[in-house]
Amino acid sequence: MATMTDVARRAGVSVSTVSYVLTGTRPISEATREKVHAAMAELGYQPNAMARGLASRRSNIIGLLLPLTGRGLGATETAFVTGATEAAREAGYHLMLCSVGTDDADELQTLATQRLLDGFLVMEVQLEDRRVELLRELAAQFVLIGRTAEPAGLACVDIDFEQTVDDAVAHLVGLGHRIIAYVNHSEASLAGGYGPAKRTAAAFEAALERHGITGVMVPSEDTASGGRRAIGTARELCPRLTGVLVMNENAALGILAELREAALDVPWDVSVVSMVTSAAVADLASPALTAMTSPGAAVGAAATRVLLRRLADGDTSTYQELLPCVLEVRGTTAESRRNKKK
Amino acid sequence: MATMTDVARRAGVSVSTVSYVLTGTRPISEATREKVHAAMAELGYQPNAMARGLASRRSNIIGLLLPLTGRGLGATETAFVTGATEAAREAGYHLMLCSVGTDDADELQTLATQRLLDGFLVMEVQLEDRRVELLRELAAQFVLIGRTAEPAGLACVDIDFEQTVDDAVAHLVGLGHRIIAYVNHSEASLAGGYGPAKRTAAAFEAALERHGITGVMVPSEDTASGGRRAIGTARELCPRLTGVLVMNENAALGILAELREAALDVPWDVSVVSMVTSAAVADLASPALTAMTSPGAAVGAAATRVLLRRLADGDTSTYQELLPCVLEVRGTTAESRRNKKK
DNA sequence: ACGCTTCGTCGAAGCGTTTCGACGAGGAGG
DNA sequence: CCTCCTCGTCGAAACGCTTCGACGAAGCGT
Numbered sequence: 001m002a003t004m005t006d007v008a009r010r011a012g013v014s015v016s017t018v019s020y021v022l023t024g025t026r027p028i029s030e031a032t033r034e035k036v037h038a039a040m041a042e043l044g045y046q047p048n049a050m051a052r053g054l055a056s057r058r059s060n061i062i063g064l065l066l067p068l069t070g071r072g073l074g075a076t077e078t079a080f081v082t083g084a085t086e087a088a089r090e091a092g093y094h095l096m097l098c099s100v101g102t103d104d105a106d107e108l109q110t111l112a113t114q115r116l117l118d119g120f121l122v123m124e125v126q127l128e129d130r131r132v133e134l135l136r137e138l139a140a141q142f143v144l145i146g147r148t149a150e151p152a153g154l155a156c157v158d159i160d161f162e163q164t165v166d167d168a169v170a171h172l173v174g175l176g177h178r179i180i181a182y183v184n185h186s187e188a189s190l191a192g193g194y195g196p197a198k199r200t201a202a203a204f205e206a207a208l209e210r211h212g213i214t215g216v217m218v219p220s221e222d223t224a225s226g227g228r229r230a231i232g233t234a235r236e237l238c239p240r241l242t243g244v245l246v247m248n249e250n251a252a253l254g255i256l257a258e259l260r261e262a263a264l265d266v267p268w269d270v271s272v273v274s275m276v277t278s279a280a281v282a283d284l285a286s287p288a289l290t291a292m293t294s295p296g297a298a299v300g301a302a303a304t305r306v307l308l309r310r311l312a313d314g315d316t317s318t319y320q321e322l323l324p325c326v327l328e329v330r331g332t333t334a335e336s337r338r339n340k341k342k
Numbered sequence: 343m344a345t346m347t348d349v350a351r352r353a354g355v356s357v358s359t360v361s362y363v364l365t366g367t368r369p370i371s372e373a374t375r376e377k378v379h380a381a382m383a384e385l386g387y388q389p390n391a392m393a394r395g396l397a398s399r400r401s402n403i404i405g406l407l408l409p410l411t412g413r414g415l416g417a418t419e420t421a422f423v424t425g426a427t428e429a430a431r432e433a434g435y436h437l438m439l440c441s442v443g444t445d446d447a448d449e450l451q452t453l454a455t456q457r458l459l460d461g462f463l464v465m466e467v468q469l470e471d472r473r474v475e476l477l478r479e480l481a482a483q484f485v486l487i488g489r490t491a492e493p494a495g496l497a498c499v500d501i502d503f504e505q506t507v508d509d510a511v512a513h514l515v516g517l518g519h520r521i522i523a524y525v526n527h528s529e530a531s532l533a534g535g536y537g538p539a540k541r542t543a544a545a546f547e548a549a550l551e552r553h554g555i556t557g558v559m560v561p562s563e564d565t566a567s568g569g570r571r572a573i574g575t576a577r578e579l580c581p582r583l584t585g586v587l588v589m590n591e592n593a594a595l596g597i598l599a600e601l602r603e604a605a606l607d608v609p610w611d612v613s614v615v616s617m618v619t620s621a622a623v624a625d626l627a628s629p630a631l632t633a634m635t636s637p638g639a640a641v642g643a644a645a646t647r648v649l650l651r652r653l654a655d656g657d658t659s660t661y662q663e664l665l666p667c668v669l670e671v672r673g674t675t676a677e678s679r680r681n682k683k684k
Numbered sequence: 685a686c687g688c689t690t691c692g693t694c695g696a697a698g699c700g701t702t703t704c705g706a707c708g709a710g711g712a713g714g
Numbered sequence: 715c716c717t718c719c720t721c722g723t724c725g726a727a728a729c730g731c732t733t734c735g736a737c738g739a740a741g742c743g744t
Contacts, residue, residue, distance in 0.1 A: 001457070003730055014694045019732060026733095029692060049458035050395035051730035054699050059392060061438070068424045078420065082410045085441050094458070096403070097437045099427050115343070116391035116436070224626045250626060257628035284566050284592060284626070286599035345700055356724045361702060368703095371722060393700030396729050 002043040011039035022047060061094045062307060063117040065108070065131060067101030067124055074249060075278040077123070079296025080145055084121055086297070087304035093118075105130045112138045119307050121145060121300075125156075127193035141316070143307040145299060147195055153318050155310065157303040159276060160322035161196055164292050165203035167327055168245050168273045171290075173211050176336035177243035177271060180208070180215040181234035183227060183255065184247050187219040200247060200275070214238070220251045227254025235262075242336050244272045249281045256285055256332070267334035274332075276325055287331025295323040344385035353381035364389060403436045404649060405459040407450070407473060409443030409466055416591060417620040419465070421638025422487055426463055428639070429646035435460075447472045454480045461649050463487060463642075467498075469535035483658070485649040487641060489537055495660050497652065499645040501618060502664035503538055506634050507545035509669055510587050510615045513632075515553050518678035519585035519613060522550070522557040523576035525569060525597065526589050529561040542589060542617070556580070562593045569596025577604075584678050586614045591623045598627055598674070609676035616674075618667055629673025637665045 008015045013032060020026045021036040028036075039045075053059040064084060073081070088095045096117060100108050101124070108131055111117065118141065122131055125146030132154065135142045144156035172180055182204045184190065185197040201217055208215045216237045220230035230251060234241060246252040252274040256266060264270050266287065274282065277291035302321055310316065350357045355374060362368045363378045370378075381387070395401040406426060415423070427437045438459060442450050443466070450473055453459065460483065464473055467488030474496065477484045486498035514522055524546045526532065527539040543559055550557045558579045562572030572593060576583060588594040594616040598608060606612050608629065616624065619633035644663055652658065 001455075005730080015731080016695075016733075017693060020693085023732075026693090027691060032692080044455075046452060046455035048396075048730050049456040050392055050399075050401060051699090052732075053392035054390075054396045054701085055730075055732040057392075057699075057732095064439075068427055073415070073417075073420045075415075078415050081439070082441075085410055085439055089441065095439045097406075097423070097427055097439050099424075099431065110388060113343075113386075113388035114391040115388075223622075224628065224630075250622075253626045254628070261628075280592075284595045286566065286596070286603075288566075347700080357701085358703080358725075359723060362723085365702075368723085369721060374722080390700050393729090394702075396699085396731085397701040397703080399702095399729075 001048075002045045004045075004047070006043055007036065007039045007045050010043060011035040057115070058118050058311075059116055060092060061096050061117055062088060062304070063096045063098045063111065063120045065098050065100045065120055065122045067104075068097075068099040069101075075280050076249070076276060076294045076296050079278060079294065080123060080300035080303075083297030083300025083302075084145075084304045085300075087301035088308075091305075091308050093304075093308065100131065102126050102130045105134055108134055109138070112140050119143075119311050121303055121307060125195065127195050127198065141307065141310050143303045143310070143319075145303045147320075149193070149195075151318075151320065155306055155319040157299055157306060157321045157323070159196070159294065159299060160324045161199040162203040163322070164275060164325040165200050165245070166207055167324070168275060168292055169204070169207040169211065171327055171329075171333065172243040172245070172271060172273060173213065175243075175271060175333060178213045178336075179238050179241040180213065180243035180245060181231070181238060181241050182215065182217040182245045182247075183220045183230045183234065183251055184217055185219065186221050186226070190219055196276075197247070204245070215241075215243075220246075220248065222248045223250050224254030224257065227251030228258040231255045231258050242270055244270060246272065246274045247276070249274060249277050252277070252289055253285055256289075267332050268337055271333040271336070279328065282328070282330055285332070290330045290333040291328050292325035293328045294325055299323055343390075344387045345390070346387075348385055349378065349381045349387050352385060353377040399457070400460050400653075401458055402434060403438050403459055404430060404646070405438045405440045405453065405462045407440050407442045407462055407464045409446075410439075410441040411443075417622050418591070418618060418636045418638050421620060421636065422465060422642035422645075425639030425642025425644075426487075426646045427642075429643035430650075433647075433650050435646075435650065442473065444468055444472045447476055450476055451480070454482050461485075461653050463645055463649060467537065469537050469540065483649065483652050485645045485652070485661075487645045489662075491535070491537075493660075493662065497648055497661040499641055499648060499663045499665070501538070501636065501641060502666045503541040503618075504545040505664070506617060506667040507542050507587070508549055509666070510617060510634050511546070511549040511553065513669055513671075513675065514585040514587070514613060514615060515555065517585075517613060517675060520555045520678075521580050521583040522555065522585035522587060523573070523580060523583050524557060524559040524587045524589075525562045525572045525576065525593055526559055527561065528563050528568070532561055538618075539589070546587070557583075557585075562588075562590065564590045565592050566596030566599065569593030570600040573597040573600050584612055586612060588614065588616045589618070591616060591619050594619070594631055595627055598631075609674050610679055613675040613678070621670065624670065624672060627674070632672045632675040633670050634667035635670045636667055641665055 004015050004018050008018045018036055021028050021033050085095045120142035122144045125144045127149040147156045147158050189197045218230045218234045220226045259266050274289045274291040276294045282289040282291045346357050346360050350360045360378055363370050363375050430437045462484035464486045467486045469491040489498045489500050531539045560572045560576045562568045601608055616631045616633040618636045624631040624633045
């Protein structure tokens with residue numbers, strides 16, 4: 001394995017010159033640069049990442065804090081990861097996967113103190129999140145994918161849930177639906193202060209009011225059977241509902257199945273919009289789900305770029321970026337029958 | 343940030359002694375060990391990962407070679423990652439995500455030459471895979487999750503596809519099904535030499551013969567609509583089929599939808615078994631899919647442990663471990679009607 | 685023709701560990 | 715009682731890079 005010393009000798013220059021060629025930290029004459037490049041090519045030289053890291057105090061690795069719960073990631077969450085990895089690579093950075101949730105604070109402490117990572121991307125952010133406090137105390141650089149309750153002073157990139165709910169409701173209202181159910185995340189998420197669940201709940205209320213229509217919110221487990229139960233409850237509460245908004249993809253599939261078995265035709269009797277859903281999942285359903293498509297990869301990439309910029313700048317001010325989900329009309333929404341009759 | 347020198351001074355010992363306490367490379371008296379530990383605790387000392395890596399030539403990081411195609415990972419693939427991360431962490435290792443497919447050979451070359459990673463876990467292995475050749479040339483340590491066409495001399499951990507097909511067919515035959523379709527991965531996968539597709543195709547043929555029953559294999563895109571088309575084709579070829587084996591989860595959902603629309607009752611008219619499927623996905627279907635549950639996390643963990651053992655040993659001999667999928671009977675299989683009539 | 689920058693390069697001092705050889709103190713064996 | 719090990723510890727030399735200060739050679743204005 002060739003070292004920089006070998007390259008320097010071969011090119012007939014000093015070690016520091018080779019380093020400057022590599023890092024561009026100081027001006028180098030064209031002639032020297034070429035000699036050095038030639039020598040590197042001939043020797044198949046690759047800088048040693050560890051040595052570089054030690055000397056420069058930067059590893060060019062960022063950590064992705066993502067609690068791997070064992071139940072696996074949905075397509076939507078995976079997209080965050082994909083986007084982040086891609087963006088990091090383009091900038092010459094690497095991504096390390098760290099299964100660190102809100103509870104594993106000491107593990108994060110170790111990780112951050114080891115100086116192995118230049119910065120952190122925090123996923124699955126809770127409204128109150130130990131990790132955020134800790135990273136702040138340690139004066140680490142980090143960007144949230146999501147938001148805490150009080151994001152002032154933090155950098156975060158998130159989905160614009162408020163906008164997404166507004167757009168979804170507007171779509172249903174535009175089709176003539178006047179009674180709408182919102183199947184949210186589970187009771188536990190709501191109680192635990194999971195951001196998306198809380199924010200969408202509020203936004204839903206607001207949207208109902210704004211459009212002057214009625215509706216009901218029902219929590220649901222993030223499973224197909226949870227969705228079935230939830231839509232059952234919703235129909236008891238509002239027997240005449242014709243529109244449904246679902247927060248969870250799994251629940252959405254359950255809802256479709258339940259409606260079918262209740263001999264209700266989707267989209268004609270009841271229209272369903274799935275929120276924050278990837279195209280891949282939407283297509284699994286029959287008919288394919290009309291959905292608010294998650295800008296997953298874009299969020300991941302944006303967060304990464306913000307983090308990298310901060311690493312370069314040393315910037316540490318508040319930063320917020322909200323990306324909207326875009327409506328993708330497929331087979332589960334249509335003009336309300338009730339509307340047509342008139 | 344406290345360094346080892348600080349700890350040494352505080353404990354009144356030499357730097358090397360502190361190092362020996364940390365690494366356990368040489369015997370240390372109980373008294374000294376305690377002094378050192380106390381000093382470390384007081385200073386909140388954490389070893390610097392980069393310095394350690396440089397001096398010891400080991401980063402304690404392993405790379406996960408996983409082409410992130412943008413279409414996202416299924417729950418099944420995610421489980422590999424989860425299992426690997428978990429196993430690595432238990433052993434004090436970290437996992438780096440590297441989006442490197444068969445085509446990105448030079449990227450892998452760089453990665454492996456940089457000495458940032460101690461070893462590699464290779465996912466999405468093709469029957470002929472450039473990455474494998476390259477890693478071998480570079481004398482890197484690696485373990486495949488999957489298998490190449492000729493795995494002699496390699497270390498790999500994989501799902502036992504042959505066994506899985508056997509078990510699935512046996513289940514259907516046991517329920518009295520005598521005409522069975524196998525909906526495999528796509529034509530392209532088959533042509534491209536994708537291991538699981540090829541292996542299961544062969545195993546299916548063999549199983550049919552062994553049981554003395556008839557059947558047909560149909561390729562399918564890995565999407566719901568692909569599954570719909572495939573089951574259509576299969577029914578044209580074998581109008582009287584009562585059993586279906588599906589390789590892809592997405593296709594399985596499409597098949598269920600198509601059968602329902604053809605007014606065929608699942609499981610009574612046609613029974614369906616989905617192969618290599620996680621419980622989460624199986625439950626999305628209505629009725630829930632009878633499936634061969636993928637030992638995803640176990641495979642990831644096993645591969646990681648093998649890799650770590652090799653890093654310790656320097657072992658480099660052939661190693662193979664095949665884990666079976668286990669049958670999980672849910673709602674899509676039942677005794678064949680045809681069988682009952684007799 | 686003179687001092688003053690600016691440019692391009694060099695040597696050397698780190699960066700924070702690990703690891704190797706050495707060495708004094710006891711204990712065992714003769 | 716002397717020799718030979720083993721045990722526990724130390725000092726110093728790497729590991730391969732970045733970065734700082736210095737320095738000669740031009741290039742500039744005057």
